[in-house]
Amino acid sequence: MLSPTHEEEITTLVAGSLKSYKELPIRLYQISKQCALIMVLRETHFLIARKYRDERRPRGGLLRTREFLMKDLYTFDLDDKAALGTYHNVKDAYDGIFQELKIKYLVAEADSGSMGGSYSHEFHFATPVGEDNVISCNECSYVANEELAERRLSHASADAPVDVSTFISHDGFNLVKVHYGRIKDPKTGEIIGLNIHALKKALPSLDIDFGVEEPQGKWLSNQALLVMLAQGQSFTTTHVFDGTLPYQSQPLDGTMSPQSRATTTKILAHPQTGQPLDLTGISNGDNCPRCPTGQLSVQRAVELGHTFHLGTRYSEPLGAAVSMPGKEQKMALSMGCHGIGVTRMIAAVASILVDGKGLNWPRVIAPYEVVIVPRKGHEGDAEDVYDALIGAGRADAALDDRKLDFIWKLNDADRIGFPVVVVLGRAWKEQQKCEVQCRRLGNLKQEVALEDLPSFVAGLLSKL
Numbered sequence: 001m002l003s004p005t006h007e008e009e010i011t012t013l014v015a016g017s018l019k020s021y022k023e024l025p026i027r028l029y030q031i032s033k034q035c036a037l038i039m040v041l042r043e044t045h046f047l048i049a050r051k052y053r054d055e056r057r058p059r060g061g062l063l064r065t066r067e068f069l070m071k072d073l074y075t076f077d078l079d080d081k082a083a084l085g086t087y088h089n090v091k092d093a094y095d096g097i098f099q100e101l102k103i104k105y106l107v108a109e110a111d112s113g114s115m116g117g118s119y120s121h122e123f124h125f126a127t128p129v130g131e132d133n134v135i136s137c138n139e140c141s142y143v144a145n146e147e148l149a150e151r152r153l154s155h156a157s158a159d160a161p162v163d164v165s166t167f168i169s170h171d172g173f174n175l176v177k178v179h180y181g182r183i184k185d186p187k188t189g190e191i192i193g194l195n196i197h198a199l200k201k202a203l204p205s206l207d208i209d210f211g212v213e214e215p216q217g218k219w220l221s222n223q224a225l226l227v228m229l230a231q232g233q234s235f236t237t238t239h240v241f242d243g244t245l246p247y248q249s250q251p252l253d254g255t256m257s258p259q260s261r262a263t264t265t266k267i268l269a270h271p272q273t274g275q276p277l278d279l280t281g282i283s284n285g286d287n288c289p290r291c292p293t294g295q296l297s298v299q300r301a302v303e304l305g306h307t308f309h310l311g312t313r314y315s316e317p318l319g320a321a322v323s324m325p326g327k328e329q330k331m332a333l334s335m336g337c338h339g340i341g342v343t344r345m346i347a348a349v350a351s352i353l354v355d356g357k358g359l360n361w362p363r364v365i366a367p368y369e370v371v372i373v374p375r376k377g378h379e380g381d382a383e384d385v386y387d388a389l390i391g392a393g394r395a396d397a398a399l400d401d402r403k404l405d406f407i408w409k410l411n412d413a414d415r416i417g418f419p420v421v422v423v424l425g426r427a428w429k430e431q432q433k434c435e436v437q438c439r440r441l442g443n444l445k446q447e448v449a450l451e452d453l454p455s456f457v458a459g460l461l462s463k464l
Contacts, residue, residue: 006030007314007337010074014333015320021078024322024333025086030072069343075336076320080311083334087119087309090338094123094305097340101362102464103352106301108134111147111197119309123340124301125348134301135282139294147197151296152287153243153278162245165194167208168215172222173235175215176206180242180280185298187284195281199240202270202277206238240267243276302348303341310335353440359417360440363464368398370457371413374424375406382424385434385450392454395420395461414439419464420457440464 010028018026073090077083091107098105103125110122122145124134135149136142144150161182168175178199183192196210212218219225225235270277288294312332315321321330346365353360363369370389374382382399389397398418400409406425413421423435433447438460448456 005337006072007074007310007335008318011314011318011320011335014076015315015318018076018320018322018333021322021324021331024076024078025082026076028074028076030070030074069341071340071342073336073338075338076315076333077335078322078331078333080334083311083336084119084309087307087336087338090336091121091307094307094338094340098123098304100364101349103349103362105304106134106136106143106299108136109144109148110306111145111201121307122303123305124303125352126299126301127348127352128300129351130300130302132301132303134299135296136299137288137291137294137296140288140291142288142290142294142296146195146281146298149282149296150289151278151282152289153276154287163194166215167206167210168212168219169207170209171207172219173225174206175219175237176208176240177237178240178242178279179245181244183280183283185283192281192283195279198277198279202279203240203267205271206240236263236265238265238267240277240279242279243269244278244280302344304345304348305338305340307338308336310337353417355439357411357439358415361417361419363419363461366417366419368396368418369461370395370397370420370422371416371418372397372399372422372424373406373409373413374400375426375428378424378428381428385422385424385453388450389422389454389457394454394458397422420460422453422457436460438464 010030014026014028018024075083075086075090077086095107106124106126108122108124110120122132122134124130124132124145126134133146135144135146162179163182165178165180166175167178178194180194184190185192200208200210209215267277269275282296282298284295284297286296288296311334313335315335316332320335321332323330349362349365350359353362361367372382372385372389379401382401386397386399389395400413402409404412410421410423419438419440421437423437425435427433427435427447431447433449434453436444436446436448436453436456438444441460441463444460446456
């Protein structure tokens with residue numbers, strides 16, 4: 001099987017290997033191009049587990065291939081308290097990784113989706129080429145992805161335009177019509193449509209099939225439904241109203257089928273909370289749900305990492321459980337899974353930091369932190385500069401000693417994206433000083449004496 005992710009395989013592996021609660025906690029890393037998993041419990045197991053996702057669409061400026069490289073971590077703890085402690089440890093570690101990149105990132109509350117579980121966070125870079133929307137408040141720390149984001153509702157005026165979206169249930173019997181206001185984003189001018197995630201989350205009992213292109217036509221052509229109508233049975237159509245609408249003024253559409261058989265129902269509030277339904281997408285300037293004065297902004301972003309608290313979603317059905325002293329029944333393990341898209345991160349960093357001259361790698365993922373480029377005739381001196389940087393242990397340097405044109409090598413250093421470029425040119429010939437260049441720090445160019453070079457370069461790198 002070509003698997004998009006490996007919770008089931010990992011859990012099955014642990015279920016067949018774990019012998020005692022004393023072996024907990026377990027941390028299984030799944031990293032490498034082959035994604036070979038090595039797990040040591042009582043024995044050593046190997047699992048070849050490549051990840052496949054058939055998505056022919058660009059991610060972070062590059063076409064995402066069907067097979068890709070991810071850093072995954074699967075965690076197994078005795079109970080939820082321990083698992084949540086592990087979750088926050090991993091989340092803190094991810095924060096440290098992204099902070100080292102020195103690029104602004106967002107940590108958003110997220111919907112666990114098909115992965116399951118009750119708690120998850122996403123790590124994003126804000127970028128115009130991103131494919132996700134991340135919503136954040138300008139006053140407090142509230143950040144969430146578009147699937148989970150909320151706001152404080154403000155009611156639309158009575159004469160606001162109303163849109164209606166029609167859906168059909170998976171069994172083909174129930175028609176659902178959703179009424180919501182036509183809202184324009186004040187910043188972009190775009191029409192904010194229906195939030196499918198919010199509808200699905202608020203009204204799961206409707207069992208809506210969102211993949212049907214012409215739901216009303218399919219509903220009317222349902223042969224089983226026609227038989228029921230011929231037998232005198234009634235059917236139900238459901239009208240759902242967004243909480244911003246003055247629903248009393250909205251007429252119901254009665255043109256769908258023989259009205260003598262129709263029973264119409266209205267849903268005006270959330271069935272569990274009784275609060276008005278919020279079914280449209282969030283736009284710039286909406287009110288923050290967490291603080292009294294904050295306003296929300298919507299940013300395009302690319303997701304780079306995701307942490308999930310899974311609980312017993314996989315361990316219970318797959319038998320990953322341990323016996324506990326004094327208890328008859330085994331206890332299902334509490335799980336987490338946490339991933340960083342390695343190849344996606346590289347593509348995202350490249351697209352965010354690239355400029356007209358070339359790439360601009362952060363220090364922690366650059367091929368080398370410093371490149372030394374000597375003009376013809378200074379090759380021997382360049383070796384002394386290289387030894388000074390390496391000997392002081394202040395930088396990971398490369399020496400460009402290729403027999404190529406000096407200007408070409410300088411342009412090539414920019415294209416490759418070395419964080420710092422040390423040039424031995426005119427200043428070296430006249431004053432025995434290196435010219436230190438750093439595009440990411442305001443196109444810095446400064447002449448530095450050799451004895452000061454290691455500490456000066458180390459200061460620049462600390463900002464990158």
